[in-house]
Amino acid sequence: MVSRRMPPNFLMLVIAFMLGTFVDLFWNWKGISTEVVDLQTWDKNSKVTVHQRSDETNRLSFLPTSEVNHELQNNLILGAAVGLHLSVLHRFVQSARTSCNLCTITLLVHDFSMRSDDFRLLSDVFHVVLIPYQQFLLSNKHETFVMTAIYSQRWTIFSSYLQTLQNEGKAFDNVFICDVSDTVFQANVFKHMNTMGDGLYVFLEDIHFRISEQKINANWIKACYGQQMLQQIGNKSISCSGTVLGSWPAIITYLSAMAAQFLTRSRACLRIVGNDQGVHNFIIYNGLIPDTKIYLMPHETGFVGTLALPKWLKRNKFGYILNSRSEIYAVVHQINRSPQLLAQFNRVYQTLPDDVLNRKA
Secondary structure, three states: OOOOOOOHHHHHHHHHHHHHHHHHHHHHHHHHHHHHHHHHOEOOOOOOEOOOOOHHHHHHHOOOHHHOOHHHOOEEEEEEOOOOOHHHHHHHHHHHHHHOOOOEEEEEEOHHHHOOHHHHHHHHHHOEEEEEHHHHHHHOOOHHHHOOOHHHHHHHHHHHHHHHHHHOOOOOOEEEEEOOOOEEEOOOHHHHHHHHOOOEEEEEOOOOOEHHHOHHHHHHHHHHHOHHHHHHHOOOEOEEEEEEEEEHHHHHHHHHHHHHHHOOOOHHHHHOOOHHHHHHHHHHHOOOOOOOOEEEEOOOOOOEEEOOOOOOOOEOOOOOEEOOOOOEOOEEEOHHHOHHHHHHHHHHOOOOOHHHOOOOO
């Protein structure tokens, strides 16, 4: 039998190919692992979670706005979930994580929730940062802070939290602040910033209502700023304080303005439920957010839907809520105003009872 030896050059090619494949697989595996670690990195010398940016995100941060894909930037979804049931948080965080895989999701919760096994599991599964409410409550003894409810306190807390991140060099590129109990994500909200760029995005309610025409909103302005201010801005469209989007500088400026207002409001204002929406509309329509471009986004044609006031609701065959142009809302707020929608999302984002967790049949 004649022995056939492979040419040396051919052997070298085979070895090089195998080595290259091994290196490529190792590199990709390493990259994926690093990305997962980045989402959960904890700086033990700090009270806040560190979200490290990838090289690509860092590069994007310094590009001109017209070239930046906001969807790929270092983005934060921030909300207050104090006193909310696990099932409500599950609906919020799963929809948020599905819509924005690379976003940091940070929620303000009670300390006892942070000690709960179920809440810790939720945090681990969906990579959610939980920050303790009591930490801020104990550190802020100002009367106007103590006597207000969480929907008012959250603005001071968020302002303090983000300022701490900024001071420590851990700022994000963009932030979406929203209510947790009645909000569902359907798509990445940050990608819509690509069209108009940096600034503050506030979201209007039904176009047919003005502040003075809607009793609850009119009362918030009147209780906090008086009848004269109601007459001054009463003809403006209602902007909802439950959803606010913006680039980092815009959000920092907005939160500072909100927090400052609560320090000077009367007891009558501070005691009224939902007063933060009155403050929100006051600072927007009185130019109290300096050096910031503000986008007033309509409910009817925008990318965030606010469902309390509109009489209409539009969905496609797959259950996505649509605007008047049949475009899918990135975020739907106030879903609890529709029993049908609430039932739909509770089916989609359900938590299992303990007695079926280990049952097969």
